[in-house]
Amino acid sequence: MKLKAVLVGTKGWADAHAKAYQECDRIELVGICGHSNVDRLNQLADQYMIPHRSLNLAQLLQDTSPDVVDIVSSADARLELVKVAVQFPSVKLINIEKPLALTPSEAYEIAEICKANQKLVLVNHQHKYLPAWSTARKWLQDGAIGEIEFIRASTKVNIMEQGSHLIDMVMFFNDFNPVSWVMGQTGAYEGKDSSSIIAPDESMATVLFDNGVRAIFECGAFARSIPGETNPFYHIGIDVYGSEGHLKIDLNQKLELRNYTTHQHVVQKSSWEDSYMGALVTYMDSIEGYVSDPEAGHICDLEHSMLSYQVMMAIYHTSKYGGKVALPHQFEDSIVERYIDQAAQLK
Template identity: 20%
Template structure:
């Protein structure tokens, strides 16, 4: 059994869930930790008993330690430069917190680097491994609700940081078919800041997938009838399932007595799935479930939404002719100034 040398870049709160799962995998040895704040890396090291070397500069760490796997829990604007450095240093697998990047061009560049170098790149859409989500995927594949016709997609604000989980969940339920077109609207009059990226407080829209399944979308705002997750509507019934795989209403039209089992889900289960995906895929040379290619599909939908707002138009995919973050460009140009009489 091959042993993998693991390093962490970023030792904040989110890294703890990764550390707990990595510690349980006998194939992994955590050899280095990097954080701008030395005391954070030290506390992290002590909490998990890694006995790892500590650094405040991850590029120095990469050069001196040469890890096989890097777990990155940095804020979104730092993802591209981190991955570029890891790939240049020969890191075999890099697992990053989501979302991919704060601009579409950065997402594409991360994908290009992964393809050019062969460095395995994954993003933490960990909810793919929740028991309920796995079960719903099986039901859809077996036709339990008939032909999938439509989905209602929900998340808290905003599209980039929270919506990425819902889009990824929808893509997984719908056989990984990409989107065909997107038409969206956002409320940017009270912008948010998530991990140093400006974002809208509400978004609504419609998208159609390549297999003709239609989806309505709402992130944030009032009157959501689901806080997170997906309502799958098929020709024979429907299922509501939240981010973590908890099943709400579920109806089979010709079998009204049917009550689905309610599998429990936990962060531990999901993160164990993440680690197995990272390590098992690296060992077997297979495409990970959390591959950057899947994250890129979710990101493309998000940036198409923003481009729809900028152009006041329906956006055909694949997304072309833009590389920035249209929401941020519109925000900085004063596009979302409050209407007269609404106040600042």
């Protein structure tokens, strides 16, 4: 029997989620909840033949008794929606679009109330399921470039937007090894990119993992460009250097592996445009396995997602206070709120 899901949100990525559910084998979309745009709610419900629709999440959950609540609404509304979802016994898992939250206190509260109510949580980092990126991780695990020594990762969109995916992918490539410390710097908020999420326009950081791997992150307009791309959201790349070679992958261009010892050189296509829907379907279908066996964990579960969220917050923290910060660390909201204040002053 398939799991039942309710989709919360009608803008942006909600359309992709609704479409992906039509292709899932293990989970079906039984309801959709909007905030205020009735026309958009009805359009999506009609287009994807979603049986139930409502502007009231509590009522919708009461009517449908779903196993999964899939929250794709704007990030500033997610905590309140989680508070509603955890009240319903039928709900086993809450899926949240990235970033997990806009402030540390919201992230911690989401984690606490879900744990208190015995609800599983996933953060939708579906990039892990893109074929080229999944292949890249397998090669790294198999030792195709020897022991990982250094990682360079970049995106031309801000740290809270695509930077959250970028950091998570680096954690994934390094097998989610614990982080020893983070030292970062950020610029001001000037609204240079097209993201709706308020964050510094530029940020960079050095990260040291417990296994000795170092990583450098660059997020924002000043980051390197990926040849052949014109969409800022596609300027995402990770280079991994090992003791015997290197691996380079771009979001929408290519995956390349070179071994210095064997002289192996492999180049494969990496395509977001061709693969993102399949990756999203595979990610959604993976929910059933996690619900059936929570002890097995999931590569996008709350434990893994909080590791990358902590790195992101550490960059904010060291930008404000200087030096470097050891993880784990309890972060304060002021490290991100100052950019919200800057945005308000520009209006």
